[in-house]
Amino acid sequence: MAALSGPRIRHSVAFALNHTEGSAEEATFLDALRALAAIPGVEAFEILRETSPKNGYRFGISMEFAGPDAYAAYNEHPDHVRFVETRWLPEVADFLEIDYEAVE
Amino acid sequence: MAALSGPRIRHSVAFALNHTEGSAEEATFLDALRALAAIPGVEAFEILRETSPKNGYRFGISMEFAGPDAYAAYNEHPDHVRFVETRWLPEVADFLEIDYEAVE
Numbered sequence: 001m002a003a004l005s006g007p008r009i010r011h012s013v014a015f016a017l018n019h020t021e022g023s024a025e026e027a028t029f030l031d032a033l034r035a036l037a038a039i040p041g042v043e044a045f046e047i048l049r050e051t052s053p054k055n056g057y058r059f060g061i062s063m064e065f066a067g068p069d070a071y072a073a074y075n076e077h078p079d080h081v082r083f084v085e086t087r088w089l090p091e092v093a094d095f096l097e098i099d100y101e102a103v104e
Numbered sequence: 105m106a107a108l109s110g111p112r113i114r115h116s117v118a119f120a121l122n123h124t125e126g127s128a129e130e131a132t133f134l135d136a137l138r139a140l141a142a143i144p145g146v147e148a149f150e151i152l153r154e155t156s157p158k159n160g161y162r163f164g165i166s167m168e169f170a171g172p173d174a175y176a177a178y179n180e181h182p183d184h185v186r187f188v189e190t191r192w193l194p195e196v197a198d199f200l201e202i203d204y205e206a207v208e
Binding site: 011 | 107108113114115118134148150151152153154155156158159161163164166200201202203204205206207
């Protein structure tokens with residue numbers, strides 16, 4: 001994994017769904033989530049399984065941006081806005097956003 | 105950044121320190137934290153600055169292991185145990201462990 005440097009941002013969100021683990025609803029949510037990778041500026045896109053017992057989240061999404069402009073463009077992109085309104089808010093039970101940048 | 109696959113684990117901890125931002129104590133803590141990179145099995149080691157306003161953490165540490173055996177060896181390594189007892193527990197105000205693995 002390439003280390004972060006300069007203005008590069010790693011944006012991640014740990015989350016848990018309202019759906020039963022292993023359900024069809026869970027699978028279709030993850031499929032819809034994968035479509036965010038196509039938004040311009042999104043790099044190193046991953047959907048991950050959260051496996052630490054020390055928190056209540058069950059999945060994670062991680063992506064990188066070259067800098068704050070690319071990140072802002074993603075946040076404001078119609079596909080992202082629509083996904084948040086129609087899929088994320090109704091189907092996600094709990095989540096935590098964590099964004100990382102290089103130290104110095 | 106190489107995507108996770110198979111048994112590979114990305115272990116991360118978001119945290120905030122008891123020390124004032126920019127202080128000498130903060131700097132020496134981060135220096136001590138960097139030494140964990142030398143523990144056998146630790147890969148892709150990063151110390152990061154947390155920049156989302158949506159949580160109260162201020163730093164992150166991220167590393168990867170080839171699988172659960174390497175992760176367990178790290179957790180049990182004397183250098184890690186000593187660091188937790190003498191530096192982490194006294195100097196970290198709040199933290200959250202998040203571990204990721206590949207989906208399927």
